[in-house]
Amino acid sequence: MKRIALTGLALAAILAAGGAGYWAGQRGIAVAGLRTWFGIEGSLAANEPVGTGPVIYYQDPDRKPVYSAGPRQTEDGRPFTAVHASQDISFEEKPPSEERTAQADAKRVLYYRNPMGLPDTSPVPKKDSMGMDYLPVYEGEANEAGIVKLSPGRIQRSGVRSEPVRRKAIDRSIRVPGSVQLDERRVSVIAMRADAFVQEVAPVTTGDRVAKGTRLVRIYSPEISTAGAQFITELNAAARGVPEGGARQRLENLGLPPEVIAEIERSRKVPLTINWSAPRDGIVLERTVSDGMKIVAGNSLFRLADISTIWVLADVPERELAAVRIGAPAAVQLRGRPGSSFEGRVSVIYPQIAEATRTAKVRIEIANREGVLLPNMYADVEIGSGDAAPELAVPDSAVIDSGTRRVVILDRGEGRFEPREVKLGRRGDGMVAITEGVSEGDRVVISANFLIDAESNLKAALSGFAQPEAKP
Incomplete structure (x- = not known):
């Protein structure tokens, strides 16, 4: 209030000193000087139209980009300015009038479209029911269906960032x-193929480590002894020129270790007991034999594993x-x-x-x-993923997945964005492969893309309220 009172007194003093005629001739200079002197730029805009309709929002009295949904005051106690429906309610930054004129001269305006995306056009500038200006459509922009346009200021405030689509080997763990x-291939079971009696078991227990050839058990088997005696008979007959029979094969079928068969062939004697040894290096997983017990053909004595x-x-x-x-x-x-x-x-x-x-x-x-x-x-x-081949990939944040559709926002430059439906591949390492919908080098929005997608959906929804009218 003090500021307003001081301003009024200054104006009165100027009127009294210079007269009404002088004031009328120098009004522009005086007002500009007062605005600069008192720091009230924009508060004495007498030529600004008075707003009509309901209050849409409140703006900082110094025209700073500070807004409020309800009445508010600055830190020094000045009230925010009410903005009515008939006034400009756009948050977009507009270039100066000279720049807008240069842009209009550079591109020919084809027609004006509804600012809310409704299919309503006009050959001349006009306002809608809320007092918003219709937006000009310049030559070359009429066929950009599905393109969402944002001003540089809005892009900066929303934090929109984009990256190029590139080929990358996706490492997914x-x-x-x-x-x-x-390892099933390294397990051995020691079993008898003939009835036998256990003469002695080596001091080997479950969990012990044994080497290949280590003696495990000494047994006596009448069936093996009979087969051994027949083998010696055939060996003696072979020395007189009689061909060998099947005694050697029978000993092998009974599971006799090769070294035992070789010893019988060398000494021409059948041992009373036979030593059974470990067929591989490993640990003893199971022992089911004891001294003096009878073994039936097929019984397992030891189980070893490498x-x-x-x-x-x-x-x-x-x-x-x-x-x-x-x-x-x-x-x-x-x-x-x-x-x-x-x-x-x-x-x-x-x-x-x-x-x-x-x-x-x-x-x-x-x-x-x-x-x-x-x-x-x-x-x-x-x-890991192994030696995966490089494929088109974008960051996970670039994909908007609604459950029924997967969309990325392409950055076309100059504030233009295009939603594009894509098909996804494998994911991993913060990236997702794109199998269809984009090409290498396309720029996709990776931050604030859901805001652009929401605006695109709003534009599409509003355009369905009415049938498109013929463009002027």
Whole structure:
């Protein structure tokens, strides 16, 4: 109020000193000087039209880009200016009148369109029912259907950013649980193929490590002894020129170790008891034999496993199987040994889905030279994408996924944006592959794209309220 009073007193003083005629001749200079002197630019705009209709919003009295939905005051107590429906309610930054005139001269105006996107046009400038100016459509812009246009100021305020579409190998890692299992090809079962009696069992127990050729058990078998005696008879007959029969093959069929057969052939004697040895290096998984017991043909005596190479079976969800490839690298961490890590590669994807868990087994082979990996250990597995080929990709934030449609916003330059429906490929590493809809080098909006999409949808919805009219 003091400011207004001072302004009025200054005006009165000027009128009194110079007279009405002088005031009338110098009105523009005096008003401009007062505005500059008192810092009230825009508050004494006598030639501005008075607003009509309801108040739409309130603006800072110094025309700063500060707005309010209701009455408000500045820090120094001045009220915000009410903006009515008949006044300009656009938040867009408009160039100076000289620049607008130059733009209009450079491009010929074809017609004026409704500012709210309704299919209403006019050959001359006009306002709509809310007092908003119809927007000019210049030559060359009439056929840009579906294009959303934003002013530089609005783009800056919204934080719109764009990046080019480029080819990139998408690295997608899948983290799943798994368990350590034996390599089925490295498990051996020691069983008898004839009835026998256990003479002595070596001091080997479950969990012991044994080397190939280590004696495990000494047995006596009447059937093996009979076959051995027949073998010696045939060997003696062969020395006189009689061809050998099938005694050697019978000993091999009974599972007699090759070194035992060679010893019988050399010494021409059948041993009373026979030593059974380990067929491979490994650990004893199972021992079912004791001194003095009778063994029936087919009974298992020992079960051995070579754990120098081990399997890790990972449970991959059904929806992730498409991202797993044979030969893909995998990292395994044991839950029982935090910090430990083992590297391997996917060797087999099992061809069935577990009905209860909807997962598939994926086999990873790992070298276990130190024997740290033990059967049935729990593990956390991270499977990489392998040598994926480069493909068109954009950041995840560039895609607007409504569930029924996937859209990216193309940046056409000069504040023009075009929504484009696309088809997606694999995801990973913060990127998503685009299989259809864009080309390499196209720029896509990666920030504030949902605002542009919302404006595009609003424009399309409003255009459906009425049938398009013929353009002037």
